[in-house]
Amino acid sequence: MAKSMHLLWGSGSAPCWRLMITLEEKKLQGYQQKLLSFEKMEHKSKEVLEINPRGQLPTFKHGENIINESVGACLYLENQFKSQGNKLIPDSPAEQALMYQRMMEGLSFLEKMESFAFYDFFIPEGERLDSALKRNKDNLVTELKLWESYLENVAADRYLAGGFSLADVVVFPNVAFAFAYGLSPERYPKLAKYYNLLKDRPSIKATWPPKWFQFEQRSESLKEI
Template identity: 65%
Template sequence: MAKSMSLLWGAGSPPCWRVMITLEEKKLQGYKRKLLSFEKGDHKSQEVLEVNPRGQLPSFKHGDNIVNDSYAICFYLESQFQNQGNCLIPDAAEERARMYQRMFEGQTFYEKLNNVIYYDFFIPEEERHDSALSRNKEALKTELSLWEGYLQKSPGSFLAGSSFSLADVVVFPTVAYLFRFGLSAGRYPKLGEYYALLKDRPSIRASWPPHWLENPKGHEALKDF
């Protein structure tokens, strides 16, 4: 069944990574995948636009079914293959509610991280202001404290509780970026423990960004956080 799936993806993209983790968790190895370059503008190519008119990655097909938003792909795969691989939506109502909440909050977390580490990339030079970047950094610090607290209060080792779920699928890539960019596990010990727990999970290790493997040393943009 995986042979009828195809994924256009970009290395290091958290939305793409979420999808690849889900495919691994659901034991759907063997799908067709093509690595494209953001730097070369491949995501705006005709090949992508034919699948995803927004010109974004990931772009995913399963037979004749097209699903492109990363959250939607994760839900689609879990619902289509719920009896295969690992179950990613908890049975218990309390954990399921927490999973949905953390999963959708994860998008805000990801955006606030992007507003800091990619500020110069997204904002034209003439529109950049130190005060705006400072506000973005304070917003990210507030967000980090929030997630540190969530993990502190979690009844288990994962975001929803005792089992790995879609919440972890979508949030872990953001956490990995934090430590790739120099976040201190000493200042955020629960986030550090969470990262250490999941980074060698088979589905995550199998989908680890290839350029991170080639260059394990990251950046230091968050070293003072």
């Protein structure tokens, strides 16, 4: 089954990582995969563009079914392989609602983090403004405080929506990204606790990005947050 799956991915990409965690959780090891380099612009190669006209990673195919959007791919895999591996969508309506809520909020979380951490990369030199960077920083602090409150009662096997779920699949890579980029565990203790509770989970450990920083000088960019 997994042999008919093809994944093109990039190291340090949260969207790629969430899909790879899902593949592990659903016991779909053995899928075909290729690590591409963002620095070498391999995400814009013919190999990617043929499957994903956006030229983004992940690029994913199951047989003839193309599903490149990472959250869509995670939902697809959970639906196609419901009874295989770990169940990632809870049955209880209350937990399911919370899971979908946090899973989709995880996308805003990543966007806010990237808007600040990669400001210089996204905005050409002549267009950068201190005021815009400050606004992005303030937005990120507000966002991080929100997640601290969501994780108020985090404990072993009590994550974002109860047991481990697609909410964690989407959000954990963001949290790991934040700490990899220098976020202070003292200022964000609940996020740190969540990180420590999940970092050794087999699906997460097995797929940990071999390389975080495409741009070494940005590796401390969240230190002052």
